[in-house]
Amino acid sequence: MSHFFIPNHVFTGEDALQQALPYMKQLGEKALIVTGPHVGKSPMVEKLREGLEEINIAYKQFDEISTEPDDTMIQKGVAIYQKEKAQFVIGIGGGSPLDAAKAIAAMSVLGGEIADYMGKEIEGEIPGIVAIPTTAGTGSEATRFTVITDSKKDVKMLLKGDKLIPDIAVLCGENTHDMSRKVTAMTGMDALTHAVEAYTSRCASPLTDVYAKSAVKRIMKYLPIAYQNGYNAKAREQMTLAAYEAGVCINNSSVTLVHGMSRPIGALFHVPHGMSNAMLLDACLNWAMDGATMRFARLGEEIGLKEESDEKLAQAFLAQIKELVLLLQIPTPKEYGIKQEDWEAVIDKMATDAIASGSPANTRKEITKEDCIKIYQSLYDL
Ligand SMILES: [Zn+2]
Known part of the structure; x- marks a missing residue:
């Protein structure tokens, strides 16, 4: 229920x-x-x-x-x-x-x-x-x-x-319309994270699924356009609707691994929320994929991808997300200016805090603190 x-x-x-x-x-x-x-x-x-x-x-x-x-x-x-x-x-x-x-x-x-x-x-x-x-x-x-x-x-x-x-x-x-490219990218990626997490969460429901699929479809199509041309009225309108839909999703389903791991980065390094989500998105979704292959595949279908198996569809969907991360020039922690020794020094604490937040447990795959540590390490190629 x-x-x-x-x-x-x-x-x-x-x-x-x-x-x-x-x-x-x-x-x-x-x-x-x-x-x-x-x-x-x-x-x-x-x-x-x-x-x-x-x-x-x-x-x-x-x-x-x-x-x-x-x-x-x-x-x-x-x-x-x-x-x-x-x-x-x-x-x-x-x-x-x-x-x-x-x-x-x-x-x-x-x-x-x-x-x-x-x-x-x-x-x-x-x-x-x-x-x-x-x-x-x-x-x-x-x-x-x-x-x-x-x-x-x-x-x-x-x-x-x-x-x-x-x-x-x-x-x-x-x-x-007046949002800068950077804010457009960060906030847009936050909305995308909300929708994808809600859809692949253990708390997903038939109604949140409707909103999540719609939001993902709008964002994958219109975020690149809004980023490249902030005065494109159609793209801005569609992104405004998508952000609302994705908000409905987290309100009624939940966030999962990305938000759980993103909050400690924000707290310790003052990285804006949407940007720390975007930094983690590719690594976390790749980790989570085999726990919810069918769900990631449906999102792939939603944005018009065609493959012969759900596994390939799910992978193709994640490849699209990776492309978007590159297009929007989302920095890695290193590119953002976080020093390697500072990052390494807090990985254990970040992993503990991420798990303690409860959000990662909504992911459709059992996750441990060690898994979080590995993901944090991978962001810095450790
Ligand atoms: Zn968020």
Whole structure:
């Protein structure tokens, strides 16, 4: 039995924001706009503010969310939310402002500190949440998760709860046109990782399979185009849809080995999330393949590959992924600038942390700490 949960209202296409505004009105009369300093000054936020004014929703803008939202930013946001007597939040930006908006909404009513809720299910009457992504990757607009850094301990806290799923998601490809090539590559690979992991996870279900296959098909076709030409409207639109679909996948299935092994790289070397996933993708999927050959083969079929056996199809699919990694110029840890001795010194710890996260256990093949060590070594040709 699987529980399948998605946002209440999802708007797509060029006029997604216009369509969504009357539904925002149902969430309250005053919004807190949560964003970053750059997007906060962009025409996208200008358009949002104009739209809110047109339908008489008052607002206050909080644009101090950086790439890694931490508890002090959230506390500040909550204080503004309460002082302004806002009634719902609108997160606009990449994954960080979206995650921050969820945490501000939750902490505005929960009390205590964010750390108190780490690992627990967040419950209660949380204010409405609107998510407007301006990158195509994290899928935060579709998930019941938010990641906030504990600034005192320098650890990332994962908060979860069905109440954190946005009530409204606004998916407009045009909002993502300004992403740099690097961000396009990293976020796109994050979405691809979500979809492939969810499809080959032990937690996959018939409905997540539908979303996962669709996301993989869109990403394999349109990520190279979006990377090469950021102003290709069709490619941006398709990637925005794919990132949402892949978000639905991780929300209702799970991530597996790649994310499990990626988080320690991010924590120790501050490699952006999508990039550390992309560094690992080829090695991890090759390791996992014989545990789920049929599933990898179906993904191969989905992107139009033809081979005489499932094994060959699965291999051909992985070859396509490897090609994409090369095309997007994803660096190895060495190329990223991580020194060999620094990498070697923490391999044991990274493998321990990866296994402890629980994500690798969702892979359809028994995995041990030693397997993780070998994969980490292979990334550095050790
Ligand atoms: Zn991810």
